[in-house]
Amino acid sequence: MKNQHKELRPDHGTLLGELEPGDFLRDYWHKKPLLIRQAVPDIAGRLSPAGLRQLATREDCESRLVRHLRGRWSLDYGPFRADMLARLPQRGWSLLVSSVDHHLPYAAALLHSFGFVPYARLDDVMVSLAPPGGGVGPHFDSYDVFLIQGHGTRRWEVSEQDDLELVEDAPLRILKRFTPQQSWVLEPGDMLYLPPRLAHNGVALSECMTWSVGFRAPSHQEIASAFLDYLQEKLQIEGRYADPDLQVPRHPAALPVAMIERLGAIIDSIRWSRRDIVDFLGRYLSEPKPNVFFEPPRRPLRLERFAEKAGAHGLHLDPRTRLLFHGPSFYINGERLVFPPGQRRLMRKLADQRALPPMPLPDDLLAVLYEMYKAGYLWPGTGVPSAK
Ligand code: SIN
Ligand code: CO
Numbered sequence: 001m002k003n004q005h006k007e008l009r010p011d012h013g014t015l016l017g018e019l020e021p022g023d024f025l026r027d028y029w030h031k032k033p034l035l036i037r038q039a040v041p042d043i044a045g046r047l048s049p050a051g052l053r054q055l056a057t058r059e060d061c062e063s064r065l066v067r068h069l070r071g072r073w074s075l076d077y078g079p080f081r082a083d084m085l086a087r088l089p090q091r092g093w094s095l096l097v098s099s100v101d102h103h104l105p106y107a108a109a110l111l112h113s114f115g116f117v118p119y120a121r122l123d124d125v126m127v128s129l130a131p132p133g134g135g136v137g138p139h140f141d142s143y144d145v146f147l148i149q150g151h152g153t154r155r156w157e158v159s160e161q162d163d164l165e166l167v168e169d170a171p172l173r174i175l176k177r178f179t180p181q182q183s184w185v186l187e188p189g190d191m192l193y194l195p196p197r198l199a200h201n202g203v204a205l206s207e208c209m210t211w212s213v214g215f216r217a218p219s220h221q222e223i224a225s226a227f228l229d230y231l232q233e234k235l236q237i238e239g240r241y242a243d244p245d246l247q248v249p250r251h252p253a254a255l256p257v258a259m260i261e262r263l264g265a266i267i268d269s270i271r272w273s274r275r276d277i278v279d280f281l282g283r284y285l286s287e288p289k290p291n292v293f294f295e296p297p298r299r300p301l302r303l304e305r306f307a308e309k310a311g312a313h314g315l316h317l318d319p320r321t322r323l324l325f326h327g328p329s330f331y332i333n334g335e336r337l338v339f340p341p342g343q344r345r346l347m348r349k350l351a352d353q354r355a356l357p358p359m360p361l362p363d364d365l366l367a368v369l370y371e372m373y374k375a376g377y378l379w380p381g382t383g384v385p386s387a388k
Contacts, residue, residue, distance in 0.1 A: 046150070061098075078097075098126045100124070127212075239266075296375060
């Protein structure tokens with residue numbers, strides 16, 4: 001089984017070099033940059049420039065083209081026409097494709113090889129392509145990022161400057177002033193970790209591709225408003241406004257004080273529990289991105305055949321599936337399923353490893369996995385796309 005997966009997965013052993021994940025989190029995460037030479041030695045060639053251009057023509061792929069011509073930045077959103085991408089000039093642009101992990105099993109495996117950070121914090125793998133001299137300009141991001149050099153060479157400059165003023169009227173976030181303090185040249189397989197809000201600039205030294213493993217850091221505002229949406233759907237408050245003790249108002253247009261008090265008490269009585277918070281987070285964090293639509297299998301296997309295939313070749317989650325858990329609750333692509341104690345160990349394994357090895361599976365669990373298969377959330381087999 002291990003061998004079958006090998007060519008699809010990055011080599012985990014080298015990801016942090018000599019560093020233990022716990023030491024990395026303590027000393028670098030959110031704190032300072034770290035360069036790891038040959039962190040992902042097998043990355044180059046996993047996606048060619050032509051392969052990335054092809055992704056950028058697809059409707060179901062989020063792509064952007066940043067151009068820098070005669071001192072002016074421009075930004076266009078894909079999908080792009082293949083002939084336009086083929087005619088891009090020799091200099092001055094960068095093509096960025098987000099969520100490459102949704103389309104390329106290697107990228108999905110790469111993203112999940114960062115499992116020393118909870119999956120709930122993972123966002124996506126973005127891949128960029130730039131000709132020599134190209135890049136997206138000096139900027140800072142609000143989240144942590146691991147920049148992995150694919151094909152070609154790139155120089156990264158960073159600065160701990162406090163001045164984070166942005167160029168006005170630019171269609172993307174470009175720092176008005178950038179004073180590099182440190183720089184590294186990354187070769188294929190090298191990786192640079194950058195903490196949030198660290199100013200950086202990547203310039204391609206040759207035609208180059210950079211893979212960015214990005215993390216999810218929703219703003220407090222975003223979380224709070226999503227929670228209020230969740231609560232609104234759940235709330236069941238009995239009763240209707242009544243004022244049996246109504247007095248004739250001095251000013252009929254004035255908001256009655258008694259009304260403010262009564263309604264204030266009703267709003268104050270809105271309560272939520274830790275269970276609501278867990279349920280909200282499980283659904284919210286496992287919700288697929290807006291451009292993701294799961295396709296059920298075109299010719300679904302019958303349950304018996306599915307069971308045979310899963311028993312002989314294992315199962316793997318669709319690269320776009322998000323599966324998180326808390327206790328008995330498993331949140332898959334925004335839905336909650338509760339599993340009895342006897343099934344939780346295998347479900348946790350499926351969630352952590354994003355696959356189950358070949359093994360006989362209990363009938364009751366198989367029935368649930370089969371429903372997930374019919375929804376397009378998981379597939380029998382090793383994870384080779386053609387296995388679908
Ligand atoms: C890039 O790949 O050019 C941009 C990545 C980044 O700076 O975050
Ligand atoms: Co950046």
